[in-house]
Amino acid sequence: MTHAKPLPHDAARLHVTGAARYIDDIPTPRGTLHLAFGLSAIASGRILAIDLSMVRAAEGVVAVLQAEDLPSACDCSPSAHDEPLLSDGTLHYIGQPIFLVVARSHLAARKAAQLADIAYDKTSPILTIADALAANSRFEDGPRIWERGDPFPAISDARHQLDGSIDIGGQEHFYLEGQAALVFPQENADMVVHSSTQHPTEIQHKVAHALHLPMHAVRVETRRMGGGFGGKESQGNALAIACAVAAQATGQPCKMRYDRDDDFMITGKRHDFRISYQVGFDDQGQIAGLSFRQYARCGWAQDLSLPVCDRAMLHADNAYYLPTIRIESHRLRTNTQSATAFRGFGGPQGMVGIEAVMDQIAAYLGLDPLDVRRKNYYNAPSKKGRRRTPYGQIVRDFALHEMTDRLMDTSHYMERRNAIYQWNAKNPVLKRGLALTPVKFGISFTLTHLNQAGALVHVYQDGSISLNHGGTEMGQGLFQKVAQIAASRFGVGIDLVRITATDTSKVPNTSATAASSGSDLNGMAVAAACDTIRSRIAAHLAGKYGGTPRGVIFADGRVIAADANLSFAEAAQSAYEARVSLSSTGFYKTPKLKWDRLRGAGRPFFYYAYGAACSEVVIDTLTGEYRILRADLLHDAGASLNPALDIGQVEGGFVQGAGWLTMEELVWDNKGRLQTHAPATYKIPATGDTPPVFNVDLWDAPNPEATIYRSKAVGEPPFMLGISVWSALQQAVAATGTGQVHLNAPATPERVLAAVERVRDGN
C-alpha cells in the first residue's frame, strides 16, 4: 500500500533545484502592473486631508486609487464585513491601507507609496488590554462565559488556593514567502487569480463580491504557498482584491506582493492573551475548582477572532479533568493589526494558561510538576469517570497515560531530573531545568459546516491519474499524502498520480486548509472519488471477464478480474472503450459533530490528537540567556499516512512553538507602531536554536474514529509541544531561590533574568 510509506514531499525535487514556482515566479506578460499600498501612520483617527499628487507624479506610476475609486467597499473580512480594502476616512491602526498605487514595477510602486502627504486628526488609540477594558472596546456585547458547576465554592472549600495571571505574547507567522497575488483579467470581465492562500474559495468569494461578479466569473488557483501557518487563511484577501480591482481598471495583469516590512505592518498575527486564574486543589495538587479569565487582543477588525477565542476556551483544560470550571473570554478590540489564525488557532494560548496553573501548583506544594499533571489527567479509557470535558464531550481514547510512561522512559526523565537537581546545587551561575508537558488537541472546525470537502479525480485511458481536491499545499505535504491515498485506492505506484494545483473551477465551495483538517477531509473526499471510479472499472471488468465486481482486485499496479490479469493502464483503456466514465467527484463531511458555541456545549471535535514533550534547558542567571539542550517528543498521528512527513510536522511545530514562547517578541510603541517589523528585530528560531539532542517519535496507534486509514491530523497539535521549553525554563528559574516563579511569554532573556531576580529575592 502506498499510504503509510515515508515518501518525500511531492515537490521535493522542485524545491531543491529552485524550480518550484511561487506566485512571484510565475512568468507574466509584458505590461503586467505592480501594486503597493500607502499605509496609515496613525493608530486611530481620521484623514483630514490627503494629497496624492506626488504619488501620481512618481516615476512609473500608472494609477492611484482611493476608497472612492473602488467599485465597492471591497470588503476583505472573512467574517463581519468590517474590513474595507482602503480606509473610508477613519483609521484603525498603523499600517492600515489608505490608497493603492499601480505602477510599472514593484519598486516603483513601493517608492511612490512613500510620497503621500496626509493630514490626520488623531484620537487616542486603544492599544493595551487595560485600555480596551477601560473603554469597553470589544467584539460581541460582553464576555463569552462557559461554566460547568460552580467553581468558586469548590475553590474556597479546597485545601489550597492560588491565583495569578500570565501574559502570553502574540507571534508573527513569518511564512518565508510573503503574501502575494497575481490576477489576469479575462474576456467577459472574468478574472483568473493566482493567490498564495490557504483558502481559494474565500478569495474567489471576496473578489467576486468586490467586483459585483458571480462566483463563476472568478477562478482562483493555488499551486503552493511558501508557508502559511494560518497567516494565509484570510490575510491574502486584500492583495487578491486589490489586484482584481486594478486589473479591472487597467485591463492589465496585476501583481501584488508585500515587502517583508509591509507584511509585518499590515497583516494580522497570533492573538496575544492575558490569562488570570483562581484555582483550588488538594495536597496532591488535584484540582477541585478553577476559574479562568482570558483576555485576547484581537486588533481592529473581527477577522477570525471569535472562533480563535472559542478554541482558546476549548483548550483551557488541555489534558486535565476539571470538575468545576468557569471560563470567561474577553475579545478586545484594539487599534493594532487585526489578529488572525495561527497554527493552533487560540488553542496554544488556552493551553499555556492551564500549564501555568500546573507549574504553580507544583511549586506551591513542592511536588514534581509532572506528578501534578498526571494527577489531573483525564482518566484512561479503561477507567470510569473523569472523562468529560468542560464543554461536555467525552474524552474516549485518552492516550496520555501510556504516552507519558513511554516518554518518561525513553527520555530518562527521572534520572535526569535527579542529576539536574545535583548539578544545580553545584553551579551557582548556570541552572538547568527539565519539563515534560502533554498536549490534547481537538480536531475539527468548530464552525461545523466547514467540516466538508470535495475532490475530483480523473483516470486517463493510459492509466495515469489526475487528482484535485479543495486542500492547499503550504509545505505540510498534504498533496503527497492525498496522492498516496489515491495510489492505494487504485493499487498503483505513486508515479501514476499527478496532483494538480488547487483550483476553484475544479472543486467548488471548499473550506480553508486549516484546523489541521487537510488530510482528514480531503483524503476522505479523494478516497470517495477514487472508489467511485474503481467500482465502475470493477463492474466493467466483472461484466467482461466474469466474477463479481467486489472480487476484482486492484494491487501492485495490476487489476485482476477472474482469470484476467491486466495492468492498470489496460484496465483503464478497456473501461474507456466500453464507454465507462473514468472521472468522478468525491465528497466528505465529518460525522458526529454537534456544537452550540454560545452555551459551550456539545461535541465540537471528531476526535483528539495527543502528544508529549520533554525538554531540557540551561539558563545563565547573570544575563537570562539560555539554550535548549535536549528535546524528546512523542506524538500521536494515529496510523500515520506518511511517517516522514508527520515527523516533519512534529519537529517543525515544536521549534515554532518554542520560538513563540521564547525569543519571538512583538513590541509596539506607545503610539501603536509595531517596532519589530522585520527579521532584523523579530527573531524566529535559527539553526542554533534547534535542540542539539532531538528525539522524535510517533505514537503509532490507529484512530478509534473512522478517519482516512485511521490516521490523525498532525498540522497544529505538535506546535504546543513547545510549551515544554517554557515550562523547563520555569524549572531552571525555580532552581535559583525560594520565591515564586513567574515567567511571562515570550520568555526572552530579559524576562528570564527578571524572573530569576524575583525568585532569588524570595518574592
Place this chain on the structure above:
Amino acid sequence: MDVSFLLNGESIALTGVDPTCTLLEWLRADRNLTGTKEGCNEGDCGACTVMMIDTDRRVAINACILLLPQLQGKSIRTIEAISAPDGKLHPVQDAMITHHGSQCGFCTPGFIVSMAVAHANGDKDAETALSGNLCRCTGYAPILRAARAASDMPVPEWMSDPSLPETPAEPLIPETAQSLADLYFANPDATLVAGATDVGLWVTKGLQKINSPIFLHQVAELNNVTQTDAGLRIGAGVTMDQMLLLMTDRHPSYAEMLRRYGSVQVRASATLGGNIANGSPIGDNPPPLMALGATLHLRQGNRRRDLVLEDFFLDYGKQDRAPGEFIEAVTVPDQPDRLAVYKLSKRFDQDISAVCGAFNIVVDAGQVSKACIAFGGMAGIPKRATAVENVLIGRPWNEDTIAATWDAWESDFSPLSDMRASADYRLTTARNMLTRYFIADIGGAVDLKEVTA
C-alpha cells in the same frame, strides 16, 4: 556604470548599470532566474543566497543587498547551476530530498546554495554555515541531518570554479588606495560602499537614492593584513569572516563573538571599516577593539592621521571624519590575551546586540593593573566604562572589588530602552558581565555553550 562578472559560467558585461540595482532584483526581473528567492530583502533570511567566487575564496552571500557593481570581477553561481547541466543533482540536493529537508520549499534554494558552499569549502560545521538561512517549517533538524549526510561526498566536477573575468577599468570601482584617495578627495559628497550590509538596506528598505557611490571592494590595500611593530594592522576592507580567522588564536573570545556576528553571508560581506565608519552604537567590533586599545588609520587625499579608536566616536551619528576622509586600517596592539567579549541578544545567533561588552583586565599579583572595558548598546556611541575601570585599577581582584564598582556603572552609562531591551536590563547585565568575567577568570562555569544534556 559598467560591470563585468560571470553568472553561472556565462560572461556578463553590463553597461549603464544603475548602481543601486541589487543582484536579486536583476536575477529575478532581468534574467528570469527565479530560483533565488526574496524572503526579507534585508540580509536576514538567506532565501536569496548565491555563491560568490573571488580570487581567494568561495562564499555564500545575500543577493538581496548586494549591489551590481560589487560583482565586478567576481563569479556568481545561483541555485540554477548547483545541479549538473544534465539535471543530475548535487549531493546536498539528494540529501535534502532523502532527509525531508524541505516542506514549503521557499527557503530551500537558499539553504541548498549555503550547503553547496560549505560542502565545496569542506566546512563541516553545518549549524554555523546555515545560521543565516531561516526556515519556518522544518525546525532545521532534517536540514542539519542532510548537510551532515552529504558532507563526505565528493564535490561534483561541474562545481569547479571558472577562471575570473578580466575587468575593464571602471572609475567608480577604484583598484588602489591612491586612486580611491584621489577620487574621494575630489568628490567628498560621494558615498563609500564597502560590503553594503548597511548601504544595501538604505536602498532596499530606506528606498534611498545613493549619491555618487564609490565601491571599495577592489581596492587591494584595504584588504591587506600586516604585522607591524605597533601590532596587527588590519585593512578596512577586511571582512568579518577573515576577521574571525585573524582573532581565533589571538583573542578567541573575540572570534567567538564574531561567529555570532550576522551570519556567514553577512560576515562574508561586512567589512571592518564599514562597521566602524557607520558609527553605530551597536556595532560589534568597536567594543573589543577599544578594549584592546586599537588605533584607527584615516586618510584624506594624501593626508594621513591616526586616532585612538574611542576618539573617533564623537556623539550619536557623529564621528571624527572629515569630508573625503576614509578609514584605511585599524591596528590592534600585540598583547597577552585577557579579552572576553560578551554579545547579548534575544536570539543567540545572527541577532544585533542589545549589549556587547568587552573586558580586557590584567591582574598582577592579585591586583588589577590594567582595565579596559568598552560597551556597545549602552550609550549613543560605543563607549569605555571609564569610571568602572578607575574603581578596578589598583584594587585586589576579588568579589569585593567587583561589588565596589556598583555605582560607577551608573556614572558611566545611562542606556535607553528600545525593542531589544530595557534600560534596566542593559545596566544590570552590563554589571553582571563583569561578574561573569571574574567568575570565568577564577575557573567557574559561566558558558552556556559548554553545557550539554
